[in-house]
Structure formats: C-alpha cells, structure tokens
Amino acid sequence: MTLGDEPETSGGYAGTGQTRTRLPESGADVYGGARRGGRSSSRSLVTVVGVVVLLIAAIAFANRGGDDSGSTAGDENQPNSSTTAASGSRPVAGKAGGIPAGFAQDEQGVQSAAANYAVSLVSADILKPARRAEIIQQVFVADKQAELAAKFDKAYSQAFLSSIGLDENGNATAGNTYVSRTVPIGTKVTSYSDSAATVEVWCTGVFGMAGENSTNPASSDWFTMTLQLRWANSDWKVESFSQKDGPAPVPGDNRASSADEMAKAVEEYGGFTYAR
Numbered sequence: 001m002t003l004g005d006e007p008e009t010s011g012g013y014a015g016t017g018q019t020r021t022r023l024p025e026s027g028a029d030v031y032g033g034a035r036r037g038g039r040s041s042s043r044s045l046v047t048v049v050g051v052v053v054l055l056i057a058a059i060a061f062a063n064r065g066g067d068d069s070g071s072t073a074g075d076e077n078q079p080n081s082s083t084t085a086a087s088g089s090r091p092v093a094g095k096a097g098g099i100p101a102g103f104a105q106d107e108q109g110v111q112s113a114a115a116n117y118a119v120s121l122v123s124a125d126i127l128k129p130a131r132r133a134e135i136i137q138q139v140f141v142a143d144k145q146a147e148l149a150a151k152f153d154k155a156y157s158q159a160f161l162s163s164i165g166l167d168e169n170g171n172a173t174a175g176n177t178y179v180s181r182t183v184p185i186g187t188k189v190t191s192y193s194d195s196a197a198t199v200e201v202w203c204t205g206v207f208g209m210a211g212e213n214s215t216n217p218a219s220s221d222w223f224t225m226t227l228q229l230r231w232a233n234s235d236w237k238v239e240s241f242s243q244k245d246g247p248a249p250v251p252g253d254n255r256a257s258s259a260d261e262m263a264k265a266v267e268e269y270g271g272f273t274y275a276r
Contacts, residue, residue: 091275097138100273103236105194108276111187113236114199114227115274121225121241122205124180127156128170141230141237164216165209176211177263179218184274194231196239201225202247210262218262222248 092112094102100116103109117139125131136149158168165172172178182205191198203225208218227241257265 091273097134099135099138101138101235105231105236107189107192107197110192110197110229110236111189111199112275113229114201114225115184115187117227117238118184118201118203118225119182119271119274121238122180122182122203122243124170124178126152127161127166127178127180129153129156130169132156139238141232141239144239165211165214172209172211176209176214177266179206179208179210179262179266181206181266181271187276190226196231197229197236199227199229201227206262210259210266212259214259217259222246 092100092102094100099120100112103113120126120135120139123135126135132152133149136145136152140148156170161168161170164178165176166178167173170178182203185202185204187202188200189197190200201224202222204220204222206218206220208214209216210218223243223245224247225241225243228239229236230239231237
C-alpha cells in the first residue's frame with residue numbers, strides 16, 4: 001500500500017518559503033562583515049525552523065492514512081485488509097464422520113463452518129450413496145436432512161453417475177481415478193445473528209476423470225457457494241445452499257499433467273481443515 005505522493009515544499013529554502021541572498025564580498029567593511037555574520041546566524045535559525053517544519057509535516061503525512069477526511073470516494077470501495085487477514089484462531093480439533101465439527105458461535109466460526117462444508121458438499125464422497133448419507137447427517141440441520149437426501153439421490157442418480165464414468169456406488173472403473181477436490185479461496189458473511197447466518201464461499205477445484213481413455217479429463221473450475229446456516233445442537237449446520245459460476249481469473253499457461261500424475265496427486269496430497 002502506498003501513502004501517496006511526497007509532500008510538496010513551497011519554493012525556496014527547506015520548505016520555509018525563505019530564499020537565499022548572496023551578498024557581495026566586502027572584507028574591509030566591518031559593518032558589512034557584521035551584517036553577513038547576522039545573516040549567517042539568521043540562515044542557521046531558518047534552517048533549524050525549516051527542518052522542524054518538515055519533520056512535523058512528515059509525521060502528519062505518515063499518519064494521514066488513518067484520517068478519513070483525506071479519503072476519496074474511490075477509497076471507500078477498497079477492501080479492508082482485516083476482511084482477508086488471518087484471525088489467529090486455531091482450526092477446530094473435533095470431527096464427526098470425518099468432517100470438522102464444533103465451530104465457534106461467532107462470525108469467524110460460521111465462516112470456518114461454511115468453508116469446510118463447501119469442501120464436503122463438492123467432493124467425490126458426495127457421489128457415493130453410503131458416504132453421502134453420512135455427509136448429509138453431519139452437515140445439515142436435522143429437519144432438512146430427509147428432504148435434501150431425496151434431492152441429492154435424484155441429482156446423483158445411477159444414470160448421472162454412469163455419464164461421468166462411475167458405477168452405482170460412485171466408484172471409478174479400473175484404471176481410472178475420479179477427481180473432485182474443492183479449495184475455498186475466501187469467505188464473506190452477508191448476514192449474521194447468533195442463531196442464523198448466510199455465508200458466501202469463493203472456491204476453485206479440480207474435477208473430472210483421470211485416466212488414459214477418459215472422455216471427461218480432470219479440469220479446474222471456479223464457483224461461489226452460498227450457504228444458509230443455523231446454530232443447532234451447539235454447532236453451525238447448513239439449512240440450504242446454492243452455487244453459481246465464478247469469479248474466474250484468466251486461465252494460465254500451465255502444462256496439463258498426465259492422467260497418471262493427476263491420479264497420483266489425488267492419492268498423495270490430503271485436504272485441509274479451514275479456519276479464518
């Protein structure tokens with residue numbers, strides 16, 4: 001972050017507005033000599049005063065960043081660094097069904113819950129019927145579980161699983177590895193109370209089938225999930241959620257990895273537990 005342009009000095013000497021006057025040499029005139037001595041002393045005083053003025057100006061200029069009166073209309077739209085800075089809070093230590101649990105009943109806690117739940121809801125496990133039931137039980141509020149389970153089962157039907165190369169149990173065929181790995185980039189609370197909150201989670205991820213003969217090779221994606229959460233049974237749980245594309249950056253020029261490299265990466269690199 002820059003503080004702005006250097007402060008301007010008002011022309012002349014040391015920013016004081018004074019100018020130097022060079023008198024003609026006159027070694028024989030004692031009065032002229034005395035006057036020159038007086039000007040030398042005066043110039044020294046002006047120099048000291050000028051340095052003090054500059055020092056005060058520099059301090060005021062350095063502190064100007066915290067003065068709202070100096071901000072422009074454009075500055076109001078700039079992000080606050082505190083919205084993205086690490087809070088210092090440790091990730092939750094508890095887990096239930098392999099999913100982080102026991103989040104704090106505050107804005108940081110609900111952001112952590114939303115980020116971790118986003119990872120589970122867009123994972124390869126959600127495509128496996130047996131594992132999906134466990135995820136639904138852990139992530140969603142009790143009175144929404146039956147309704148959402150039916151919706152998930154309908155969305156991830158056998159026909160759908162077959163279309164992406166998976167069997168009815170959500171497993172890839174021999175020689176292939178299905179990839180669905182989500183990484184939260186950031187979170188934003190759009191509404192909050194001690195009992196309910198709405199959080200947006202900006203994500204990227206890798207999705208597809210890693211295999212030599214795959215017609216759906218693993219590729220990256222960018223999307224934003226919006227989760228409505230409720231405080232229930234001493235933890236944050238999801239009541240409903242939605243997803244939309246983007247924001248997405250301009251694609252880079254990275255060389256695409258081979259199917260073997262991608263499958264190996266999925267097997268060797270584990271996921272994270274997220275916290276603000």
